[in-house]
Amino acid sequence: MLRLVILQILYIFLMKTQPIYLEDSYQQEMDGVIENVLDESEGRYRLILDKTVFYPMGGGQSTDQGILECPEGKMEVYMVMMKDGEINHYVKAIMKPEIGQRVHGKINWERRYGNMRKHSAGHVVDFALYLLGYSPKTLLPLKGDHDKKPQIVYQGSVDTPLQEEIEKKANELVAQNISFSWAFKPLDEVEKQVIYLQPGLPANKPLRILTLEGVGSVADGGTQVHQTAEIGHISITQIDVHDGQTIVFYSIA
Ligand SMILES: [Zn+2]
Structure with a gap:
């Protein structure tokens, strides 16, 4: 991301x-x-x-x-x-x-596990936008922050209010308790699998690919939970749109 x-x-x-x-x-x-x-x-x-x-x-x-x-x-x-x-x-x-x-x-496992849950929650929110058809075409993922004020920044904006729709879809993915998995793959294989590709990925080194079973894959280097149910309820707390960017703020319990 x-x-x-x-x-x-x-x-x-x-x-x-x-x-x-x-x-x-x-x-x-x-x-x-x-x-x-x-x-x-x-x-x-x-x-x-x-x-x-x-x-x-x-x-x-x-x-x-x-x-x-x-x-x-x-x-x-x-x-x-x-x-x-x-x-x-x-x-x-x-x-x-x-x-x-x-x-x-x-x-410190308590701290790490909290960070893993927050990070995976960010990807669930991102996959929710993908499943709803907003990302990556209309809203292109630029970056994420999964620490004090978790958020995902997208290039682009839409006219419809997104908050409830994203929250509903994200929590559906949590309720379905879907598996996350990861593997190291060369760029040409990554290109075929991912729902969007970050620019500037090197062709000569393996990359880590993160997959949400049956939903999609992205290139990623952070730590993740195994199952979406571990995340618990996800709240979309705020959506800001300015300078052509949409920022989706989220939190977990
Ligand atoms: Zn990530």
Whole structure:
């Protein structure tokens, strides 16, 4: 949905860290090794690991938080970000971590699961617009934010009031408890499957494709729930139209 998502999808084939969260969004813990340590400020460091369950903020989805445990003690992971093509774990630690050190990582699952539900809800809303015939022809998806004020921004506008119609269709998809699934595919296969294609996708690298069973597929790099029922009721709280763009605000319980 977002350029940032696409960048993340690209980076994963070049970076040091195996992103476990892209394959299994329900894995909460992992054992890993520190590959690099960078100084941030007093008592704060940036760590690159060989693998991670921590989702780096991006694609409209907020950062994971949690802890990294090692024999020397616990480190608090307060932010995770893509930087210079790598997944950086920003930690607070009493002792400076060392390259080669083994760590046990554990994400704050309550926070992550909330982010997954909000992110998947955004895609359900987007698929609802697709099923209603508005997207991608009349309303072209530009970007999404699935954090504090969840919203999807579309290029274009329509004259009819959309709020109730979208909310009804989105909650039908929730009630049907449909499966989300994901897979890595080359661009030519992605092109054939998706309901819309972001510009600038590379032809020479696999992309992650997200499918809502029996509805459609999009390219995506965030974490998702397995079943739409996990999202719960979706409210379309507001729709703004200005400068030729339509912004659909939504929330979940
Ligand atoms: Zn997404």
